[in-house]
Amino acid sequence: MSETLLSVRDLRTQFFTREGVVHAVDGVSFDVHKGRTLGIVGESGCGKTVTALSIIRLLPTPPARIVGGQVLFQGRDLTTLPERELEDIRGSEIAMIFQDPMTSLNPTLTIGMQITETIRRHSKLSKRAARVRAIELLEEVGLPRAASRLDDYPHRLSGGMRQRVMIAIAISCDPALLIADEPTTALDVTVQAQVLDLLAEMRDAHDMAMIVITHDMGVVADIADEVIVMYAGQVVEQAPVLELFDRPEHPYTEALLGALPQIEDPGVRHRRLTAIPGRPPDLLDPPETCRFAARCKYAGGDACTQHMPELRELRPGHLVRSEHPASERAGTREKVAT
Amino acid sequence: MTTFVLRRLVWTVPVILLVILLTFLLMRQIEGNPFRTSERAIPESIQQNLEEKYGLDDPWYVQYLRYVKGVFTLDLGPSLVLRNRDVNDIVREHFPPSLELGALAMLFALVFGVPLGMLSALRANTFFDYGAMFVSNVGFAIPSFLVATLLIYFFALEWGDIFGLPTSGWDTWQSKVLPTIALGLGPMAYFARLTRGSMLETMQQDYIRTARAKGLRWRRVVVVHTLRNSLIPVVTAAGPILGFLITGSFIIEQIFAIPGIGRYYVTAVTGRDYSVVMGLTVLLALIVIVANLVVDILYGFLDPRTRDARA
Amino acid sequence: MARAPRAATSHADIPLEAAPVTAPLAGAPVRQTNLWKDAWYRYIRNRAAVVAGAVFVLLLLYCLIWPAVSPYDPNDVDFSQAREMPSLEHPFGTDTFGRDLFTRTALGGRISIGIGFAATLVILAIGVAYGSLSGFVGGRLDNGMMRFLDALYGLPYLPFAIITLAVIGDSGFWSLVIALSIASWLTTARIMRGQVMTLKQNDYVRAAHVVGARRHRVLMRHILPNTLGILVIAVFLELPGVILGEAFLSFIGLGIGPPDASWGSMAQEGYKVYRVFPLLIIIPSVAIATLILCANFIADGLRDALDPRTRET
Numbered sequence: 001m002s003e004t005l006l007s008v009r010d011l012r013t014q015f016f017t018r019e020g021v022v023h024a025v026d027g028v029s030f031d032v033h034k035g036r037t038l039g040i041v042g043e044s045g046c047g048k049t050v051t052a053l054s055i056i057r058l059l060p061t062p063p064a065r066i067v068g069g070q071v072l073f074q075g076r077d078l079t080t081l082p083e084r085e086l087e088d089i090r091g092s093e094i095a096m097i098f099q100d101p102m103t104s105l106n107p108t109l110t111i112g113m114q115i116t117e118t119i120r121r122h123s124k125l126s127k128r129a130a131r132v133r134a135i136e137l138l139e140e141v142g143l144p145r146a147a148s149r150l151d152d153y154p155h156r157l158s159g160g161m162r163q164r165v166m167i168a169i170a171i172s173c174d175p176a177l178l179i180a181d182e183p184t185t186a187l188d189v190t191v192q193a194q195v196l197d198l199l200a201e202m203r204d205a206h207d208m209a210m211i212v213i214t215h216d217m218g219v220v221a222d223i224a225d226e227v228i229v230m231y232a233g234q235v236v237e238q239a240p241v242l243e244l245f246d247r248p249e250h251p252y253t254e255a256l257l258g259a260l261p262q263i264e265d266p267g268v269r270h271r272r273l274t275a276i277p278g279r280p281p282d283l284l285d286p287p288e289t290c291r292f293a294a295r296c297k298y299a300g301g302d303a304c305t306q307h308m309p310e311l312r313e314l315r316p317g318h319l320v321r322s323e324h325p326a327s328e329r330a331g332t333r334e335k336v337a338t
Numbered sequence: 339m340t341t342f343v344l345r346r347l348v349w350t351v352p353v354i355l356l357v358i359l360l361t362f363l364l365m366r367q368i369e370g371n372p373f374r375t376s377e378r379a380i381p382e383s384i385q386q387n388l389e390e391k392y393g394l395d396d397p398w399y400v401q402y403l404r405y406v407k408g409v410f411t412l413d414l415g416p417s418l419v420l421r422n423r424d425v426n427d428i429v430r431e432h433f434p435p436s437l438e439l440g441a442l443a444m445l446f447a448l449v450f451g452v453p454l455g456m457l458s459a460l461r462a463n464t465f466f467d468y469g470a471m472f473v474s475n476v477g478f479a480i481p482s483f484l485v486a487t488l489l490i491y492f493f494a495l496e497w498g499d500i501f502g503l504p505t506s507g508w509d510t511w512q513s514k515v516l517p518t519i520a521l522g523l524g525p526m527a528y529f530a531r532l533t534r535g536s537m538l539e540t541m542q543q544d545y546i547r548t549a550r551a552k553g554l555r556w557r558r559v560v561v562v563h564t565l566r567n568s569l570i571p572v573v574t575a576a577g578p579i580l581g582f583l584i585t586g587s588f589i590i591e592q593i594f595a596i597p598g599i600g601r602y603y604v605t606a607v608t609g610r611d612y613s614v615v616m617g618l619t620v621l622l623a624l625i626v627i628v629a630n631l632v633v634d635i636l637y638g639f640l641d642p643r644t645r646d647a648r649a
Numbered sequence: 650m651a652r653a654p655r656a657a658t659s660h661a662d663i664p665l666e667a668a669p670v671t672a673p674l675a676g677a678p679v680r681q682t683n684l685w686k687d688a689w690y691r692y693i694r695n696r697a698a699v700v701a702g703a704v705f706v707l708l709l710l711y712c713l714i715w716p717a718v719s720p721y722d723p724n725d726v727d728f729s730q731a732r733e734m735p736s737l738e739h740p741f742g743t744d745t746f747g748r749d750l751f752t753r754t755a756l757g758g759r760i761s762i763g764i765g766f767a768a769t770l771v772i773l774a775i776g777v778a779y780g781s782l783s784g785f786v787g788g789r790l791d792n793g794m795m796r797f798l799d800a801l802y803g804l805p806y807l808p809f810a811i812i813t814l815a816v817i818g819d820s821g822f823w824s825l826v827i828a829l830s831i832a833s834w835l836t837t838a839r840i841m842r843g844q845v846m847t848l849k850q851n852d853y854v855r856a857a858h859v860v861g862a863r864r865h866r867v868l869m870r871h872i873l874p875n876t877l878g879i880l881v882i883a884v885f886l887e888l889p890g891v892i893l894g895e896a897f898l899s900f901i902g903l904g905i906g907p908p909d910a911s912w913g914s915m916a917q918e919g920y921k922v923y924r925v926f927p928l929l930i931i932i933p934s935v936a937i938a939t940l941i942l943c944a945n946f947i948a949d950g951l952r953d954a955l956d957p958r959t960r961e962t
Contacts, residue, residue: 607811608815
């Protein structure tokens with residue numbers, strides 16, 4: 001079991017808007033271990049991106065604020081660290097890449113400049129040495145004709161190439177942790193697979209830990225070691241990846257998996273894709289009872305609608321926040337595998 | 339980059355020709371007689387002689403071509419009303435003050451307006467921001483003749499002994515202070531608002547978040563990433579504003595008795611001095627075109643995306 | 650295609666559609682209303698815009714109604730009352746000729762605001778026609794029209810207006826309207842063109858074409874209604890420029906002259922005596938400034954209200 005690199009404990013982030021307070025992240029906890037990949041999955045608005053941005057405090061602080069919890073990294077709590085020290089950690093210890101490579105790069109600066117400024121910020125390399133390093137990085141991420149790319153502007157590159165540049169920037173200072181927020185969502189399907197492969201390669205080559213945020217279960221299956229499922233600002237299920245796909249417990253996870261088209265299943269042509277009816281609750285005034293109850297087919301007039309279910313450990317390593325996990329439903333008592 | 343600049347330069351030629359043509363055609367529509375010095379009608383024969391002397395009896399396209407040739411050889415012709423003066427002389431004498439006034443006002447507007455907008459954006463929604471924006475809005479809305487009048491009233495008359503600023507003229511540096519402020523206050527307010535809005539919008543962009551995620555120091559993020567990109571709309575607006583400042587300073591010139599072309603222009607139009615009006619209009623148009631050209635080129639510097647797009 | 654019976658899987662024992670619907674829980678999703686109502690609500694929330702709107706309307710009412718009900722005749726000369734400071738009888742004081750300024754300002758407002766709105770409408774008419782034609786047809790026509798527009802940008806605003814006035818010959822209400830609008834329609838045309846081009850790319854326009862709608866119908870029924878928002882904003886953006894233009898022209902004596910009065914000509918009168926009685930130039934100038942300020946805030950408020958792209962999270 002590798003050491004714990006990052007420990008998020010009961011993180012609460014809120015947005016103070018004109019209409020009221022939005023409880024975007026409401027008590028989220030998880031650990032990330034060295035060299036391992038954590039996948040955070042959930043639908044739009046569940047708080048996964050806000051969680052990631054809260055880790056290195058990239059949220060705009062007038063509306064947003066981390067109101068509770070801790071983010072422990074290398075023995076320090078990032079939520080209370082002075083900004084200047086946090087700036088030292090960003091980019092060099094913890095790096096982040098974002099969803100849309102088109103807008104995530106400054107259109108008026110060359111690629112080379114955007115890479116070298118990161119390198120020179122966190123090291124004492126000269127301009128020329130940084131340039132050489134930049135070329136190495138571009139080659140490492142598989143960008144052809146790296147040297148001439150340095151003087152290109154972002155608009156000259158395709159989406160996939162731009163994401164590669166973002167990855168190059170992210171790994172330039174050998175971070176211990178890479179956070180990837182929907183790294184493939186904005187890309188074509190064929191390019192998605194390439195980028196995911198590249199990420200896995202980088203992780204292995206640099207012994208990085210990774211947090212991959214996505215709404216796509218396929219991405220999770222591809223690259224994650226451990227998964228947490230988020231809904232309405234909370235963690236509703238957490239398990240190793242194979243375990244999650246084999247034996248999902250939370251009704252929401254089941255529904256998410258059920259919504260995936262299964263190519264190999266017999267009768268796949270005749271089955272309808274099951275969608276989850278309804279919408280997530282408004283986080284301006286989130287319910288103090290189970291937040292999935294309104295859309296859950298197992299919710300009854302019992303515990304779910306009276307109090308908030310706790311996140312409990314059903315099996316070693318597998319946590320669920322539900323009163324009706326799959327293995328406890330009437331008639332389907334599962335034998336615990338030993 | 340050079341092809342970009344050359345392309346832009348080449349384009350100004352047809353624009354100038356078009357402007358001359360339009361002005362020329364417009365001028366011909368104005369009724370009136372430049373040679374009339376009193377209420378009495380001029381004898382027919384004298385009228386004809388004068389017209390012949392100034393070439394006014396030739397067909398319009400001949401006149402037009404002659405004029406175009408004149409423009410490109412920098413000969414704007416003689417004044418029709420002021421018998422001993424050439425338009426060139428008038429320009430040479432009276433244009434520099436207007437140019438200087440416009441340039442100073444522009445400088446004032448930029449030097450005070452852009453930093454004000456920047457600070458407001460960085461301290462958004464604080465008292466400073468609200469105060470600065472309030473002042474900007476008011477400064478933008480008040481007509482320049484009121485600003486000029488109030489400035490004179492207070493700084494030159496009431497408190498004249500403290501400040502030592504004259505109420506008119508354009509010789510000492512003191513005499514240039516009030517007109518510059520009067521003319522430049524509106525644009526300053528405009529630039530402040532524009533810069534603030536542009537910076538706020540830029541700071542929302544994803545690439546600013548990326549810059550922060552890279553751990554860059556906040557100062558660098560602001561200066562290198564945010565400011566550069568926010569200045570683009572400011573530069574775009576600066577061109578027409580510079581043009582406006584130089585060509586639209588009539589009122590300030592009148593109030594402060596500055597010997598610029600503004601006053602000449604109005605008198606020339608009312609006096610039907612066609613050649614002076616033509617000459618000045620073409621000149622003013624040229625200034626606007628040049629200002630826009632400079633802006634276009636600067637824009638190409640700041641935003642590399644436009645260099646690759648077709649002209 | 651016949652509906653095959655549901656194959657039983659480990660997950661879908663019970664159809665999800667049969668989920669029980671309970672009473673709305675705390676945190677139920679917010680319902681959406683129609684676009685214009687949304688915009689109205691967003692506008693209302695902007696305090697500055699609301700205040701500006703109210704002041705604007707008040708100003709309009711003042712100019713429209715007061716002269717009709719005022720006890721003073723605006724042209725009534727009475728030298729015994731000349732140059733009075735504001736009082737209960739004369740809220741704005743009197744001018745050099747003893748005329749009540751409160752009434753004259755309202756009257757001047759009629760002309761200034763009248764010219765402002767009229768010129769703005771003409772600007773919109775020309776700008777919309779030119780811009781939407783250019784944007785909609787696209788291609789070489791658009792290229793040519795835009796080049797022409799670029800060339801026209803080279804004409805300086807104020808001198809051009811002055812020349813146009815000279816061409817027209819006189820300087821009454823409509824002459825000013827025409828002169829000012831001819832000099833100012835360029836920006837609106839550009840904005841319209843940009844908007845039309847953006848809308849053209851929208852899928853519902855392509856859908857209309859696919860269904861076989863004729864081009865002008867597409868233009869009228871699909872594209873133009875969606876430009877309504879921009880046009881309303883454009884009104885309040887152009888208004889200040891035109892009003893200021895009229896004020897400038899009247900101030901240098903080329904605009905409205907006696908017996909009519911506009912705020913600009915009143916300012917000119919006031920300027921002549923500013924050393925002894927500055928009130929005379931301050932009042933019409935403040936009126937102009939107030940109008941411009943209100944128009945700016947209203948335009949800002951409208952822009953925020955009609956452009957639902959505010960990022961909250």
